[in-house]
Amino acid sequence: MTGVQTSCPNCGATIEFRWAQAVQTTCEYCxxxxxxxxxxxxxxxxxxxxxxxxxxxxxxxxxxxHDRDFVVVGRLVYRWERGGWSEWHCRFSDDTSGWLxxxxxxxxxxxxxxxxxxxxxxxxxxxxxxxxHGGERFVLASITMASYVxxxxxxxxxxxxxxxxxxxxxxxxxxxxxxxDYSETPPLLFVGEPVELRQLELRNLRTxxxx
Amino acid sequence: xxxxQARGLNCPNCGAAIQLRSFQFAASVVCDxxxxxxxASDANVAVLQTFEKTMARARPLIPLGSRGTWKGDPWDVIGxxxxxxxxxxxxxRWQEYLLFNPFRGFRYxxxxxxxxxxxxxxxxxxxxxxxxxxxxxxxxxxxxxxFQTSSATTVFALGEFPWMLNVGDVVTVKDHVAxxxxxxxxxxxxxxxxxxxxYVSGERIRAAFKVTEPFPSARGTFANQPNPLAxxxxxxxxxxxxxxxxxxxxxxxxxxxxxxxxxSAVDGVFHPGVATDKAPFVTDPFxxxxxxxxxxxxxxxxxxxxxxxxxxxxxxxxxxQVIDVGREVSYYHGxxxxxxxxxxxxxxxxxxxxxxxxxxxxxxxxxxxxxGRDIDWRIEVRRDQPGLIWWFxxxxxLIVPPVIVSLRSAAFETTRWAESDFAPASSDDSDDxxxxxxxx
Numbered sequence: 001m002t003g004v005q006t007s008c009p010n011c012g013a014t015i016e017f018r019w020a021q022a023v024q025t026t027c028e029y030c031x032x033x034x035x036x037x038x039x040x041x042x043x044x045x046x047x048x049x050x051x052x053x054x055x056x057x058x059x060x061x062x063x064x065x066h067d068r069d070f071v072v073v074g075r076l077v078y079r080w081e082r083g084g085w086s087e088w089h090c091r092f093s094d095d096t097s098g099w100l101x102x103x104x105x106x107x108x109x110x111x112x113x114x115x116x117x118x119x120x121x122x123x124x125x126x127x128x129x130x131x132x133h134g135g136e137r138f139v140l141a142s143i144t145m146a147s148y149v150x151x152x153x154x155x156x157x158x159x160x161x162x163x164x165x166x167x168x169x170x171x172x173x174x175x176x177x178x179x180x181d182y183s184e185t186p187p188l189l190f191v192g193e194p195v196e197l198r199q200l201e202l203r204n205l206r207t208x209x210x211x
Numbered sequence: 212x213x214x215x216q217a218r219g220l221n222c223p224n225c226g227a228a229i230q231l232r233s234f235q236f237a238a239s240v241v242c243d244x245x246x247x248x249x250x251a252s253d254a255n256v257a258v259l260q261t262f263e264k265t266m267a268r269a270r271p272l273i274p275l276g277s278r279g280t281w282k283g284d285p286w287d288v289i290g291x292x293x294x295x296x297x298x299x300x301x302x303x304r305w306q307e308y309l310l311f312n313p314f315r316g317f318r319y320x321x322x323x324x325x326x327x328x329x330x331x332x333x334x335x336x337x338x339x340x341x342x343x344x345x346x347x348x349x350x351x352x353x354x355x356x357x358f359q360t361s362s363a364t365t366v367f368a369l370g371e372f373p374w375m376l377n378v379g380d381v382v383t384v385k386d387h388v389a390x391x392x393x394x395x396x397x398x399x400x401x402x403x404x405x406x407x408x409x410y411v412s413g414e415r416i417r418a419a420f421k422v423t424e425p426f427p428s429a430r431g432t433f434a435n436q437p438n439p440l441a442x443x444x445x446x447x448x449x450x451x452x453x454x455x456x457x458x459x460x461x462x463x464x465x466x467x468x469x470x471x472x473x474x475s476a477v478d479g480v481f482h483p484g485v486a487t488d489k490a491p492f493v494t495d496p497f498x499x500x501x502x503x504x505x506x507x508x509x510x511x512x513x514x515x516x517x518x519x520x521x522x523x524x525x526x527x528x529x530x531x532q533v534i535d536v537g538r539e540v541s542y543y544h545g546x547x548x549x550x551x552x553x554x555x556x557x558x559x560x561x562x563x564x565x566x567x568x569x570x571x572x573x574x575x576x577x578x579x580x581x582x583g584r585d586i587d588w589r590i591e592v593r594r595d596q597p598g599l600i601w602w603f604x605x606x607x608x609l610i611v612p613p614v615i616v617s618l619r620s621a622a623f624e625t626t627r628w629a630e631s632d633f634a635p636a637s638s639d640d641s642d643d644x645x646x647x648x649x650x651x
Contacts, residue, residue: 175351
């Protein structure tokens with residue numbers, strides 16, 4: 001999974017991929033956002049300094065979820081009116097991606113899902129609305145206007161900043177989570193479950209002074 | 212990578228140094244010196260709110276910065292707020308402590324009148340419903356009954372919060388109870404968040420966070436305080452049923468064996484029309500042993516459409532005490548207009564109470580019809596026959612404990628619900644009568 005090396009076209013620093021198929025990465029040194037074409041990298045922008053979110057997760061953290069090993073290879077950071085959250089890009093041993101959402105120590109592991117039926121449009125959703133998916137009834141808990149503020153590491157797509165975007169968070173009565181991401185049309189659906197860090201058998205966590 | 216460093220800032224309002232305990236988790240922080248609320252989420256620390264003196268500075272029972280081991284993990288106390296609800300013009304205030312662990316996130320402790328709850332966020336949506344008309348919320352197979360809907364205002368805060376706290380923030384709180392648990396929904400215009408509290412003793416918390424000063428002792432009954440007799444009435448009634456069955460079996464056995472010890476028996480034949488059979492005679496002396504107790508005399512006779520009168524005088528051989536008793540054994544039966552009937556019995560029991568021990572004999576005098584068939588008779592004297600009254604008393608004694616615990620358990624539930632939106636309209640609590648119709 002590791003070992004693919006190239007260099008930053010902006011500053012020349014060595015870039016080592018944790019995930020060989022990464023489409024986008026960010027140079028750790030000059031914060032250039034780099035989109036990859038085979039081994040050639042093109043600078044498409046510069047990421048702001050990713051605010052040091054207070055997570056024990058970091059690039060390179062390894063864990064296990066539903067009997068599959070994963071490694072954290074990238075991250076998207078979002079900000080909304082009253083705070084921010086991270087979506088950690090996890091590459092699983094079966095070569096799929098998952099996203100570990102990390103909001104103030106609330107964690108949800110989710111995966112992209114194909115909606116059973118078309119999702120409600122962004123100007124037609126409000127908390128309390130319901131939609132079915134996978135035999136469960138999801139209830140919209142909140143709609144958050146958020147913007148993408150930074151990136152780190154490797155992503156499976158070239159992320160284009162798009163200003164304030166609605167995110168609708170839903171929960172099922174069985175306790176599962178879903179997020180409708182309105183950054184694209186049609187909207188994207190992610191379905192997952194709340195997790196506690198201790199369930200994920202994490203290794204290579206960040207350390208905290210005094211803890 | 213290097214360890215995440217602790218972070219400090221200076222209050223832009225008063226200049227005091229503030230050490231952040233929750234690293235970059237802190238979104239807002241209340242300055243300990245000037246009580247201004249600050250935006251801790253960016254480097255330029257803006258003052259969100261200066262302190263308006265609406266209440267005296269509150270002192271947390273657990274000092275901010277205390278670290279304790281709770282439910283197996285270390286936790287720091289990083290935030291403190293006082294929240295208030297107003298019911299019928301009366302303000303009720305409780306305290307909330309925010310606990311933090313960088314690997315475990317957040318949890319809360321709340322205190323009201325010495326009652327404590329350990330609270331975690333519920334990551335899901337409980338299902339609403341109702342049971343016998345009472346609104347409920349069900350979460351993970353437990354059904355909680357709605358206790359109270361109120362409007363809670365943050366009236367004082369200290370320390371750090373992972374959200375933009377403002378003094379004056381108002382949320383609608385719906386508390387649902389299934390003791391020892393409390394399921395609460397906090398609603399704002401934007402979202403509904405659910406939390407699950409568990410009633411815990413203040414002493415456990417005090418020990419966990421090594422607080423030296425005593426906590427206030429609990430007063431009254433709290434919404435989700437476990438009933439100290441929870442489940443006890445059921446256990447008592449189970450025990451009662453088992454003991455009552457055992458008692459019935461014993462009664463049956465005792466009655467089945469006719470009970471008591473045979474002290475004397477005498478029998479003979481009464482020949483109607485034979486004058487000598489009506490002459491009195493005395494029995495052989497017999498001994499009544501043990502302490503003073505009852506004597507049961509059973510007179511039986513093969514009467515059939517006739518009668519036999521048995522006159523008996525118990526005489527104490529040594530003291531001369533005399534006890535007189537006369538009994539009639541009679542039995543009649545027949546068929547009248549196709550219906551069979553019977554009257555009387557071939558056997559008669561008489562109980563004599565408090566007969567002292569000693570040597571006794573009996574003087575017996577029989578009387579009967581002057582014609583008819585011969586009557587075989589037998590008289591038995593039994594000592595210490597158990598009386599049904601004592602069995603009944605035992606039954607009453609058995610039923611007392613379950614009745615008492617049931618009443619006490621119900622009384623506890625009454626005091627619990629008296630504080631809710633669902634207090635029964637009681638005659639001695641007239642100020643409660645309006646609580647259910649105005650909770651805005």
